[in-house]
Amino acid sequence: MVDKSWLKESATFSRPVIREIQRAAETGIYDIRGFGAKRHIPHFDDLVFLGASMSRYPLEGYRETCDTSVVLGDRFAKKPITIDIPITIAGMSFGALSAQAKEALGRGASKMGTSTTTGDGGMTPEERGQSKYLVYQYLPSRYGMNPEDLRKADAIEVVVGQGAKPGGGGMLLGQKISDRVAGMRNLPKGIDQRSACRHPDWTGPDDLEIKIAELREITDWEKPIYVKVGAARTFYDVTLAIKAGADVVVVDGMQGGTAATQDVFIEHVGIPTLPAVRAAVEALQELDMHRKVQLIVSGGIRSGADVAKALAMGADAVSIGTAALVALGDNNDIYEAEYNKLGTSAGYYDDYQDGQDPAGICTQDPELSQRLDPVAAGRRLANYLNVLTLETQTLARACGKSHVHNLEPEDLAALTIEAAAMAGVPLAGTQWIPGKL
Amino acid sequence: MASFDLADNTVRELNKHLHGAVTDKVTVDNPGGKHSVAVGATDAHQVEINGNVGYYCAGMNAEASVVVNGHAGPGLAENMMSGRVHVTGSASQYCAATAHGGLVVIDGDASSRCGISMKGVDIVVKGSVGHMSAFMAQTGRLVVCGDAGDALGDSIYEAQLYVRGTVESLGADCEEKAMRAEHKQALQDLLDAAGVTGVSVDEFKRYGSARKLYHFNIDNASSY
Numbered sequence: 152m153v154d155k156s157w158l159k160e161s162a163t164f165s166r167p168v169i170r171e172i173q174r175a176a177e178t179g180i181y182d183i184r185g186f187g188a189k190r191h192i193p194h195f196d197d198l199v200f201l202g203a204s205m206s207r208y209p210l211e212g213y214r215e216t217c218d219t220s221v222v223l224g225d226r227f228a229k230k231p232i233t234i235d236i237p238i239t240i241a242g243m244s245f246g247a248l249s250a251q252a253k254e255a256l257g258r259g260a261s262k263m264g265t266s267t268t269t270g271d272g273g274m275t276p277e278e279r280g281q282s283k284y285l286v287y288q289y290l291p292s293r294y295g296m297n298p299e300d301l302r303k304a305d306a307i308e309v310v311v312g313q314g315a316k317p318g319g320g321g322m323l324l325g326q327k328i329s330d331r332v333a334g335m336r337n338l339p340k341g342i343d344q345r346s347a348c349r350h351p352d353w354t355g356p357d358d359l360e361i362k363i364a365e366l367r368e369i370t371d372w373e374k375p376i377y378v379k380v381g382a383a384r385t386f387y388d389v390t391l392a393i394k395a396g397a398d399v400v401v402v403d404g405m406q407g408g409t410a411a412t413q414d415v416f417i418e419h420v421g422i423p424t425l426p427a428v429r430a431a432v433e434a435l436q437e438l439d440m441h442r443k444v445q446l447i448v449s450g451g452i453r454s455g456a457d458v459a460k461a462l463a464m465g466a467d468a469v470s471i472g473t474a475a476l477v478a479l480g481d482n483n484d485i486y487e488a489e490y491n492k493l494g495t496s497a498g499y500y501d502d503y504q505d506g507q508d509p510a511g512i513c514t515q516d517p518e519l520s521q522r523l524d525p526v527a528a529g530r531r532l533a534n535y536l537n538v539l540t541l542e543t544q545t546l547a548r549a550c551g552k553s554h555v556h557n558l559e560p561e562d563l564a565a566l567t568i569e570a571a572a573m574a575g576v577p578l579a580g581t582q583w584i585p586g587k588l
Numbered sequence: 589m590a591s592f593d594l595a596d597n598t599v600r601e602l603n604k605h606l607h608g609a610v611t612d613k614v615t616v617d618n619p620g621g622k623h624s625v626a627v628g629a630t631d632a633h634q635v636e637i638n639g640n641v642g643y644y645c646a647g648m649n650a651e652a653s654v655v656v657n658g659h660a661g662p663g664l665a666e667n668m669m670s671g672r673v674h675v676t677g678s679a680s681q682y683c684a685a686t687a688h689g690g691l692v693v694i695d696g697d698a699s700s701r702c703g704i705s706m707k708g709v710d711i712v713v714k715g716s717v718g719h720m721s722a723f724m725a726q727t728g729r730l731v732v733c734g735d736a737g738d739a740l741g742d743s744i745y746e747a748q749l750y751v752r753g754t755v756e757s758l759g760a761d762c763e764e765k766a767m768r769a770e771h772k773q774a775l776q777d778l779l780d781a782a783g784v785t786g787v788s789v790d791e792f793k794r795y796g797s798a799r800k801l802y803h804f805n806i807d808n809a810s811s812y
Contacts, residue, residue, distance in 0.1 A: 180806040293686040293705060296667055298628055298648040325803055337688070337707040337726045338745055342802040345743070347724065351704040352644075352663040352682040361623050365644040365663075368603045369628030 182414040183322070185503025185513065187315055187406045187451065187473055192423045194406070194451055195460040197570030198563050199579065202549040210548040217544040218554040221468045223266075223445050224306060224375020224398040227367070231375055231398070232284050232305055234468070235264030236540045237555055238458060240532075241403075241449050241472035242288045242308065242379075244270030246323050246332045246344075247410030247503065248476075249520035250277050251528070252512040255479050257281030258525060259532025263540070268308060268470075271321060271346050273335045274300040281529070286377065289366065291320065291347035294336040298369055306399075307366055308377040309359070311350075311388075314407030314450040317381030317421045320348035322411055327506040329515040356391035363396045377401050382427035382450065383420075389434035393444050401470065402431045404450025408473040410513060411504035424450035424461075426573035432465030433575075441465065442556075455542020462543070463550075463558035464574060471539075478535035479528040480510045591615040599624055606633055606652065621661065626654050629671070646673045649690065662699075665692050668709060681718070684711050687728070693782040700737065703730045706747055712782035722749055723759065731778050733787060741795055749795040750775050752787060763798040 160166060171182065203209035210217060224231040240260045245253050247270065254277040260267040266284035273295015279285055287304030289296065301307065312318060323332075323344045333340040353362045363376050378392040379401035392400045404424025409417065428448050435441040448461045449470035461469050473481075482490075484497045486509035493500070493507060503513035511522035547555045550562045564579035565571035571578040572585035592602045595618040602616060606629040616637040619625050623642040626635050629652035637645070640658040650669040659677035668687040678696030685701070687709030694711075700718035703711050706728045716734030723739070725747035735753035742759020748771075749762075758764075765771075772789040779787065801808055 178806070293667060293707070296686065297669055297688065298630075298650060298667075301648070322804065339802075342745075343804050345724070347705070351701070351723075352666045352685040358643075358662075361643045365624040365627055365647050368599065368624045369648050371604065371607060372600075 183411055183504055184414055184417070184501045185408065185410050185412075186417075186501035187408040188418050189501075190418055192405070193425050193567065193569045193573055194423060195425060195457045197425070197567045198460050198565055198574060198576065200459070200463070200546055200550055200562055201564055203551045207551045209551050210553060212545060212548055215548065216553060217547050219540055219544060221445070221556075223447075223468070224377075226398045226444055227396065228306075228373060228375040228398050229371075230305075230373045232266060234266055234284065236536060237462060237468040237543065238263075238452075238536055238539055239265050239286075239447060239468055239470045240267035240475050241407075241470040242268035242270045242286070242310065243472055243476075244272035244294075244323075244410070245275045245278065245335070246270075246272035246294075246327060246515070247513060249511055249514055249523060250275055250331075251520050251523040251525045252476070252479060253278040254281050254525040255523065255528035255532060256475060257285070258529025259475070259478070259536060260284070262529065262533035263536040265536065266305065269304075271310075272323075272332065273297075274303065275335075277525075279303060281525075288379075291350045292336075292345075293351070294344075294346070301366070301374075302370055304374060306375040306377060307370070308379050308401065309363065309366070309397075310379045311359075311392075312381035312383075312403075313379065313409065314381045314403030314405050314421055314424070315409035316412045316416045317383040318348065319412060319416050319420070321346035321409070322504075324411065324504050324506070327504075327515045332515055356395050359391075359395040375399055377447070379403060381405075381407070381420075382422045382424065382430075385422065385427045385430035386434045389431045389446075390438065393435070393438055393440050397444060399445045399447060399467075400431065400435075401447040401449065402427050403470075404428075404448070406451030407449055408476075409503075423573070424448060424452075425570060428461055428464045428466055429573065429575045435465070442467070455539045455544075456546065458539055458543045459546040459555065459558060460563065462547075462555050463562050464560060464576075467556065474535070475532055476512055478532045479512055480523060480531070481508070481512050483510055486510055589613045589615075591617070593617045594619050594622055594625070603627055606630070606635070619658070623661070626652070629654070632671070640677070646671075649673060659696070665690075665709075668692065678715065683713075684709050687711075689728075691778075691781055697734065703728070703747070706730065710778055710781075712778055712784065714782075714784060716753065719756070720759070722747055722762075725749075729774070729778060731775065731782070731792075733784060741797075743801065744795075744797045746797060748774075750778075750792045751795065752792045755793075755795070758795065761798050761801040762795055765794045765796045767792065767794045 261283035268286040284305045286306045375398040377399040378397040380388040382404045405421035445467040448466040489509035508514040563576040619639040621642045627647040633652040635654045642661040644663040646654040646665045653672045656675045660679040662680040665673040666685045670690045674693045679698045681699040683698045683702045684692045686705045694713045697715035702717040702721040708728045712731040719737035722741045726745045732751045736755045739759035741762030
């Protein structure tokens, strides 16, 4: 037995780095995986709330009202959506997820009066049937896109990019292409399906304006139209999305999850959610569109604290993806033995692309899919959403707010200089915001 | 019978009419290059547009027959589900992008990316098509009576392409296929449906997927 206690690990060539070099040398192909960015980056954890004290008074936790409702899409749409909580479910495709998982997301979201979102692959009857509010994604691949489903949707989300891979498309590997998935996408069973990185019939913000007008015409100006961008040049992207006519802008930070993307893309493209929220709010404010065009923020939202901080920075709502899957049962210890067989462990599993998810969520295998009870999983998601909401209200009341939208940047302080600069709030105990005079 | 003069009426008024349940014969005058003309039709209307249209004319059309007596801008009949769209002039880029069904006929030329990501539509272009046509084409058929530009059928899946003239180059994983009797018959049916006369199916070559890139393989990296 070698005593490893005196061995010095390289910070540059750590064991995971060495293992990745070895893996690359063995296979000649980059690592494709699911989940979001795993490395440490500045996040909402680096902010704290300044609870009420002498200069502010708080609201009573168990007595005084703290409203959480949010209206989405009242800029142009005849039928905006009013959700009961400021937390929505992000787009995740049928194909990447099992039909049971999609149904469970609909059930959980509906129970809490909020929306869920389709994904790349079309709308399933299970999801539509169980979703009180369903946002229909309009993606470059247009898999499963048809005007009938477009009219069944409660809102339309034009996806320009996502936080895990701004500027990237996707690939659903052949092992997840069942007969049903293939049929919905008009492609043969079992082949790798590429999701394009650009829309096939428009390029740039001027075209997008025309495209949005077309979607409004097709749906008789009823549906709110969202534009989703991966966080990168966020100030400009949000400005252009507003100019193009979006009712709602969705900004997805680099912690946002994916079902299948190159690791190098996930970890090295895009900016964290924290600075993206500030940049998006600045764009809205500069155009006098803050609270007129709603901002939904996603990417690494885990707790009511994250929700409340995003709202305090100026978002109207947040969206969750990875956390929702975990609430359904992803990475649960009960499947530890099976995770081990796949060479991983509960808490680390990220090979969503392989279609062998023991929890029955990121798979099309009928046997694995059946493990997920949509009713029970939906209840777990509703429970989790309820906790996020209660936590958000707790923090809002502590800051004296009767509506979660009354939270403001003045309620926040940063624990690190980086977070202070990125979020645009003072370093705790000072008036200093790096980058501002 | 309804008529809309887009010099006075709005595109909204026209489209609202087309989303009604009653099948109708509709005439549209003075389109003036406006966008989203006759989009999202939900019934077997017969629409005749006299003049040039802008972006996305007949987008997401279902069942209706739309004739454009003029030229069409980008995204003509995008994501069409069924029905027929006929342009007597030429069509700009992305013609019939992602369209699932029906027939699109272009009497003139179609620009680049004609039939991009097509998902079941039939397209007959009496003239030529530009570069990257049938890019990532999934299913359906594209007939080009003239020439095809650079990178025809790049990353094609199961769509079938018929070209009478020259092909500047084929895209990744697209190759010439044998023209068997059933293909000639299918092509003849398409030409007949589109009203193409004076050409023989024997003048065409057929192109489709080599199916070598259907599964990501590192050894094919240089093909992309």
